[in-house]
Amino acid sequence: MARYKDEQCRICRREGQKLFLKGSRCYTDKCSISRRNYAPGQNGQKRKKLSEYGTQLREKQKTKSFYGVGEKQFRRYFEMASATRGKTGEVLLQILERRLDNVVYRLGYGSSRAQARMLITHGCFEVNGQKVDIPSYLLKEGDIVTVREIRKDNGVIKLNVEENSARPVPEWLQKDANNLNGKVVRLPVREDVDIPVEEHLIVELYSK
16 A cells, blocks of 8 residues: 655644654654644745635545555545445544554554554554454454563563553543553544544545
């Protein structure tokens, strides 16, 4: 899958808000939004008024960047949401939240979703006792995500557990820091999702 590989801070500056793509750096005064809160490029400080389509497109791009998902996969998630009962926009966010890389990040075992993806592809986690190295794996209610026994001494994970001990865990997840695992106690609802996005604009964009 094609993935954005340039400086992550440019994405936040383009959107004009923090998307927490750089882990702990985003919480310090080194954050680019804190230092240069305008779009990148020569004309970045001249913000133009967006059209209706432009506003909808920016919401989609922001959501893709937030979760680290490509266009093809994002559209597939939208089609899944459209075929599911409930509000399409809210179901779309629920699907994105259920991704394994997002859950690892939410539990504090990854400092960012990008780092969580790296740890997963390196075989650091298992789901219900089975090794899973697919970041896009969708979790279900009752699933248990655990750091594999042979990876519990991983320096990156240990550092994340220590640094993220105070990070709040969403109510739909249950964390056991001592045993380095977490459980999906229920599926997430819109109130559980802290992403600053108006999902109805994404629905309007794809419905054209």
